[in-house]
Amino acid sequence: MKNQSKKEKITEFLLDIMFPKKCVSCGKFDTLFCEKCRAKILFLKTQNCPFCNKITVRGRVCPSCKSSLTGVYVAAHYEEPLKTAIHTYKYEFIKALKDDLADIAWPYLNDFPQKTILTCVPSNPKRLAWRGYNQAEELARILAAHTGMRFYPNLLKRTKYKTPQTQLNRKERFKNVEKSFAAGKKMDLSGAQVMIVDDLVTSGATLDACAHEIRKMGATRVWGFVLARNK
Ligand SMILES: [Zn+2]
Numbered sequence: 001m002k003n004q005s006k007k008e009k010i011t012e013f014l015l016d017i018m019f020p021k022k023c024v025s026c027g028k029f030d031t032l033f034c035e036k037c038r039a040k041i042l043f044l045k046t047q048n049c050p051f052c053n054k055i056t057v058r059g060r061v062c063p064s065c066k067s068s069l070t071g072v073y074v075a076a077h078y079e080e081p082l083k084t085a086i087h088t089y090k091y092e093f094i095k096a097l098k099d100d101l102a103d104i105a106w107p108y109l110n111d112f113p114q115k116t117i118l119t120c121v122p123s124n125p126k127r128l129a130w131r132g133y134n135q136a137e138e139l140a141r142i143l144a145a146h147t148g149m150r151f152y153p154n155l156l157k158r159t160k161y162k163t164p165q166t167q168l169n170r171k172e173r174f175k176n177v178e179k180s181f182a183a184g185k186k187m188d189l190s191g192a193q194v195m196i197v198d199d200l201v202t203s204g205a206t207l208d209a210c211a212h213e214i215r216k217m218g219a220t221r222v223w224g225f226v227l228a229r230n231k
């Protein structure tokens with residue numbers, strides 16, 4: 001693996017001894033997400049408006065759904081075996097899964113110009129301390145390396161701690177994330193196309209709130225790019 005620190009290598013070595021690598025879905029040894037399972041991922045055949053599900057080009061927001069987002073590009077359905085892989089990456093701290101997950105997604109970025117700027121949904125500090133990494137940032141970093149797109153990890157920051165979105169209904173989700181983000185550093189993004197990377201999209205509220213802040217920096221188009229749609 002590239003760009004691994006000595007500490008990461010030692011950690012991985014020890015983890016391999018204590019917990020031999022096996023596929024998160026079928027249990028096959030020596031791989032985290034085996035090819036057979038990867039072949040079962042249900043990739044999206046069409047892209048849709050993230051809010052009303054109407055079929056649109058590249059997942060553009062349709063004219064009747066107003067949003068700061070230009071659109072949300074989704075790679076796959078949130079179904080097995082991808083569901084378990086994302087869940088394990090996010091909640092069971094199997095950080096090494098980031099490579100397998102990014103592998104699934106990066107070819108889709110070829111649909112966008114290379115001058116697109118990648119960023120990620122910022123983690124809330126409590127989550128970051130607990131998990132030790134921002135799962136969206138790790139993915140975005142690999143996607144940037146594969147595509148040659150620029151990656152600005154700190155475009156945004158969280159401004160307040162909020163209730164985890166998973167506990168709320170659709171309407172509450174939009175209310176909850178309002179004003180949850182702000183510019184991480186002062187940047188002029190005039191005329192730029194920005195893509196916010198995250199693992200999942202559900203209501204689209206988080207991505208919408210992020211896009212709102214990025215527009216204020218001058219970006220002309222703000223896309224979301226996610227591994228899967230959870231609905
Ligand atoms: Zn497998």
Ligand SMILES: [Zn+2]
Nearest residue numbers: 049052062065
């Ligand atoms: Zn729509």
